[in-house]
Amino acid sequence: MRNKDWNNLWYLGQERPVVNIGFKEALEQRGVPSYKPDELLSPLHENNRSDHVETVETRMKKLPKDENHPLWQTNAAYTYNDSTWLPKNCQMQFASAITNSVTVHSVPERISNSLAQFSLPPETQYRMETLVKNAYIGDAVQKLLPRNFRVPYIGWDPVESKMRPRNLYDHTKNTWGRTMPREYGVPNTRKLLNLNRGIFMETIKLARDGAQLMSSVETEAHRQLVTRPDGKLVRLNLTVPLSVYGRKPLPPHVDTAKLQTLDATSVASVAPLDPVASLHPTNVYHPSSAHPISSTLHSHPFAHTVFTHYTTHIDPKWNEQAQLARSLMVGFTVSLGQARLRWGEDVKGDLKEPVCINLITTDGQRYQIGSFQLNTMDLDSEVKNVFWQSPDTQNLFEFCGYKEAQPMLDGLNMQLFNQLQCVLADGMSQS
DSSP states (O other): OOHHHHHHHHHHHTTOOOOOOSHHHHHHHTTOOOOOHHHHOOOSSOOOOOOOOOOOOOSOOOOOSSTTSTTEEEEEEEEEETTOOOOTTOHHHHHHHHHTEEEESSOOHHHHHHHHTOOOOTTHHHHHHHHHHHHHTSOOOOEEOOOOOSOBOOSOOTTGGGOSSSOSSOTTSBOTTOOOOOOEEOOHHHHHHHHHHHHHHHHHHHHTOTTSEEEOSSOEEEEEEEEOTTSOEEEEEEEESEEEEESSOOOOSSOGGGGGGSOEEOOOOOTTSOTTTTSEEEEESOSSOBOSOOOTTSSSOEEEEEEEEOOOOSSOOOOHHHHHHHHHHHHHHHHHHHHHHHHOTTOOSEEEEEEEEEEEEESSSEEEEEEEEEEESOTTOSSOEEEEEOSSOEESOSEEEEETTEEEEEOOOHHHHHHHHHHHTTTTTTO
């Protein structure tokens, strides 16, 4: 019987009347007793009717984000956090406009001079090879990684075959109709933390003075508030995975009186757009700033270097301009916290002494080196802040993994390690 006939017969049979065909009477004629199910079956438990008890909900519901919220503020804050993206292909221009910073397309002169005078011991390369292999190959941790829904193209795409007209987009970038299972592996956050902590420890070994610098233990939360010239409040709420602190602050890379001598790109104008056009305003926020170090009485209160990690597992794509813009925003946020730590929460205008922070941005393989110098808290000041960036992104290695079931590390770039060592050790002689 075909499926459509079965469905039709079932539909027609739903109105069939129930007819007594004499089963019960036939049993009675033969002396066979008949019973109802309730007469034969007894309940396992007594059905005692319990009294109704009213339960009071003790779990707190999510508070509505309205005027009754305890953190409601009348002045909306335009928030930049870890998931905020600045306008595409214009990230550096908007970051420069938000932070009132000029951009120098080279590393600071002090770091360049330190690199020219630095030489590595011969055994350092072997230790670096072991360090990278331990982070990428030798880690035994296995955790369930996020599902990568952007599956690489396998030569066939069910979406492409249904498009009319065909090929409205490049369907060879991903196979959207293919679902891959989640895999176990080492999370990228763990890989990058182990790798960069190891690089910092190598710096301490080469400097032969481990008391001058100290690295953070856990991920740090930075929250800073700054007012723009038009009165809009900008809230910077970022997390820093790894920071390096020193006993004394880094000396400025350039004196504020010599800013005009820098070969720098001026602060970008994004008119007619507002620099905070891509930042989402919210009225629910904590109105105070937060910095990991709350007192200069700490043994190492001054931030020297902060890391920014790009750790996505889902279709990772390194966007150089986007990473530079995020590095600039992180440097600006940490510098604001350092300025308020040194001169109080009410510090305004041009600073007595510039605050300098070195910056390292990486996804483990690629590295960007930069530095930020905060000269003023006033975003409308003629004195500009300065952001130095390395001209190009550099690779620490070409490949680290398994080839034909053998652990392999190819193309280790010791020149980049020299630069990282000079950045991390910057200011140690002044500490």
